[in-house]
Amino acid sequence: MRRWLPFEWIAAIRFLVEGRMQSLFIVAGVTIGVGVIVFMSAILTGMTTNMMRRILNSQAHIELVPADEVARPLRGGDPVITLTTVQRPTQRVKSIDQWQSLREVLARNPEVTHVAPIVSGSALAARGSASRSVTVVACEPETYFEIVDLPGNLLEGHARLASDGVVIGTDLARELGVTLGDKLRLTSATGAGVTQTIIGIFDLGNRGVNMRNVYVALRTGQALLGLIGGATALEVTLTDVYAAQEVAEFIQTATGIEADSWIKTNAQFFTVMKTQFTSNTAIRVLVALSVAFGIASVLVVSVVQRSKEIGILRAMGARRGQILRIFLIQGGVLGLVGSLFGSAMGMASLVAFHALLRNADGSEFFPLVLDWTLPAWSAALATATGILAAMTPALRAARLDPVVAIRG
Amino acid sequence: MADPVPLPAPVLRLDAVTKSFAIGTPVEVEVLHGLDLTLERGEFVALIGPSGSGKSTLLNLIGLLDRPTSGRLALLGAETTTLDDRDLTRLRGRSIGFVFQYHHLISAFSAEENVAMPMLVDRGFPDDEMRARARELLDRFRLAPWAGQAVTRLSGGQQQRVAIARALAMDPALVLADEPTGNLDTKSSDLAFDLMREINRERGTTFLIVTHDPRLARRCDRIVEVIDGRITSDRPNAAREGESA
Numbered sequence: 001m002r003r004w005l006p007f008e009w010i011a012a013i014r015f016l017v018e019g020r021m022q023s024l025f026i027v028a029g030v031t032i033g034v035g036v037i038v039f040m041s042a043i044l045t046g047m048t049t050n051m052m053r054r055i056l057n058s059q060a061h062i063e064l065v066p067a068d069e070v071a072r073p074l075r076g077g078d079p080v081i082t083l084t085t086v087q088r089p090t091q092r093v094k095s096i097d098q099w100q101s102l103r104e105v106l107a108r109n110p111e112v113t114h115v116a117p118i119v120s121g122s123a124l125a126a127r128g129s130a131s132r133s134v135t136v137v138a139c140e141p142e143t144y145f146e147i148v149d150l151p152g153n154l155l156e157g158h159a160r161l162a163s164d165g166v167v168i169g170t171d172l173a174r175e176l177g178v179t180l181g182d183k184l185r186l187t188s189a190t191g192a193g194v195t196q197t198i199i200g201i202f203d204l205g206n207r208g209v210n211m212r213n214v215y216v217a218l219r220t221g222q223a224l225l226g227l228i229g230g231a232t233a234l235e236v237t238l239t240d241v242y243a244a245q246e247v248a249e250f251i252q253t254a255t256g257i258e259a260d261s262w263i264k265t266n267a268q269f270f271t272v273m274k275t276q277f278t279s280n281t282a283i284r285v286l287v288a289l290s291v292a293f294g295i296a297s298v299l300v301v302s303v304v305q306r307s308k309e310i311g312i313l314r315a316m317g318a319r320r321g322q323i324l325r326i327f328l329i330q331g332g333v334l335g336l337v338g339s340l341f342g343s344a345m346g347m348a349s350l351v352a353f354h355a356l357l358r359n360a361d362g363s364e365f366f367p368l369v370l371d372w373t374l375p376a377w378s379a380a381l382a383t384a385t386g387i388l389a390a391m392t393p394a395l396r397a398a399r400l401d402p403v404v405a406i407r408g
Numbered sequence: 409m410a411d412p413v414p415l416p417a418p419v420l421r422l423d424a425v426t427k428s429f430a431i432g433t434p435v436e437v438e439v440l441h442g443l444d445l446t447l448e449r450g451e452f453v454a455l456i457g458p459s460g461s462g463k464s465t466l467l468n469l470i471g472l473l474d475r476p477t478s479g480r481l482a483l484l485g486a487e488t489t490t491l492d493d494r495d496l497t498r499l500r501g502r503s504i505g506f507v508f509q510y511h512h513l514i515s516a517f518s519a520e521e522n523v524a525m526p527m528l529v530d531r532g533f534p535d536d537e538m539r540a541r542a543r544e545l546l547d548r549f550r551l552a553p554w555a556g557q558a559v560t561r562l563s564g565g566q567q568q569r570v571a572i573a574r575a576l577a578m579d580p581a582l583v584l585a586d587e588p589t590g591n592l593d594t595k596s597s598d599l600a601f602d603l604m605r606e607i608n609r610e611r612g613t614t615f616l617i618v619t620h621d622p623r624l625a626r627r628c629d630r631i632v633e634v635i636d637g638r639i640t641s642d643r644p645n646a647a648r649e650g651e652s653a
Contacts, residue, residue, distance in 0.1 A: 007528045014516035312512045316526040317501015319494060402473045
């Protein structure tokens with residue numbers, strides 16, 4: 001008997017060891033349950049993180065764009081005449097009014113980490129007789145690359161954008177048959193054109209972006225799109241990506257400029273994520289319930305089997321509280337031990353599946369994210385579940401009348 | 409006992425104790441009808457009576473495992489009927505030792521641990537002192553070689569001796585034994601009984617022994633007989649008187 005262990009713990013552990021068959025079975029049950037939760041949650045987290053990384057690779061958390069142009073019919077005079085049709089005007093590429101001062105205001109917000117002005121619009125990228133329509137993103141490299149990590153996703157070359165350089169995606173390069181150092185002519189809809197040298201080729205992990213986006217220096221873009229000194233959008237990153245929607249709404253109300261969060265522009269992704277999260281939670285709850293019932297049933301049997309011993313303990317001076325704790329501890333220990341084995345099992349199968357399960361091209365089927373808070377959480381949760389499940393049997397044990405218990 | 413010197417409070421005093429059980433409300437059946445009983449320090453008393461006479465009920469009341477319906481029950485001079493469950497449990501653990509017909513040892517523990525159990529329950533944490541006390545009792549009861557053994561591997565006689573040792577662990581004022589030898593062969597039975605007698609003489613521990621065995625009852629100092637919930641006879645055992653003086 002260890003001298004630092006109190007009576008309740010000693011008794012609880014001895015009872016569990018003595019009933020080792022029951023203990024073993026229920027620990028196995030908890031192990032499987034927790035293992036499934038850990039495995040599933042890790043895969044889900046990995047996949048979501050991966051998807052989010054892909055989205056945010058080429059996108060700011062919030063984008064500020066000038067408000068849509070609307071037609072405002074002039075009214076007055078004759079109230080009898082009403083307009084039945086008001087045509088929506090075409091949306092021109094235009095600059096945000098006073099973007100420099102807006103940028104400074106935004107930068108002062110503690111939740112904002114970076115603000116970068118861009119000019120973006122469509123253009124035609126031509127090389128000889130081949131041409132593709134592209135989206136020109138003109139930016140200040142020093143601020144914009146803090147938001148979209150273009151230099152980090154380069155396959156070749158560099159991203160030090162000067163007035164005559166352009167960085168294009170790997171898919172566009174393949175389509176146009178161009179490589180580093182080649183010239184590319186960009187022509188805007190207004191007819192303005194510039195000839196740029198390809199200084200870098202990127203892969204942002206998104207085929208659409210790789211095909212469509214070309215990056216040039218801010219001044220080059222302003223000249224090309226006829227917006228000298230202007231910015232069509234302000235890209236903003238935040239300390240907390242999930243707060244994007246609230247911050248965007250706040251900015252919109254405060255400045256009157258339209259602010260779109262990445263959450264809003266990727267609503268579908270969020271719907272999928274939410275659905276997965278909900279089903280994952282449902283499975284967790286159900287597994288936790290079955291674990292709880294398993295532990296409870298084992299302890300109920302144990303209380304019945306040990307009622308004489310409980311009676312004797314009560315006769316020799318054990319208080320109700322002590323008896324209660326003996327069984328609560330057993331529940332907690334079963335949950336804890338099972339969750340430790342379960343976490344190990346979940347992690348091990350995660351590593352094994354990650355190694356075995358591959359996409360056709362040999363790339364990983366799901367990203368391996370070993371998050372060590374997950375086992376800690378499941379251990380805490382399983383222990384709490386065990387204690388909670390032990391409540392009914394423990395109360396039953398504590399309430400046993402020693403006279404009845406001893407007589408059997 | 410006509411002793412002119414004022415005695416310390418008796419180990420146990422029952423005053424007009426009754427006990428009724430509800431057998432379906434409002435019907436109640438009274439099984440003990442106003443019992444008076446006093447046990448003095450160092451007495452070795454047999455409680456006899458036919459089955460169903462109320463012996464076990466009486467023993468449960470005395471052992472503070474149950475509460476009387478009316479009357480007063482004082483242990484070592486302290487009234488117990490007003491105590492709450494917690495205090496009653498503590499008093500029981502510290503002042504009363506139990507020996508049951510079927511030893512009722514706790515099978516998950518060794519002989520030594522079983523003997524130390526009342527001390528562990530009382531103090532909360534194990535210590536060297538309770539281990540030493542358990543060893544001493546096991547030595548005394550000629551069980552030293554089996555101290556570390558699982559109790560399930562001991563013989564019936566050995567198990568009952570462990571149970572007696574356990575009842576004595578807290579050095580209680582009163583030991584209640586319910587057919588302590590009912591389940592043993594004559595030899596084991598004699599050994600267990602002799603040990604109880606020894607402790608009674610040495611430590612002045614009061615014993616109340618419920619038995620059906622007339623041979624055993626005859627070896628006690630005083631015999632109390634309960635029939636139909638009443639004490640019908642309470643007499644010193646003449647045969648033993650000279651010996652136990």
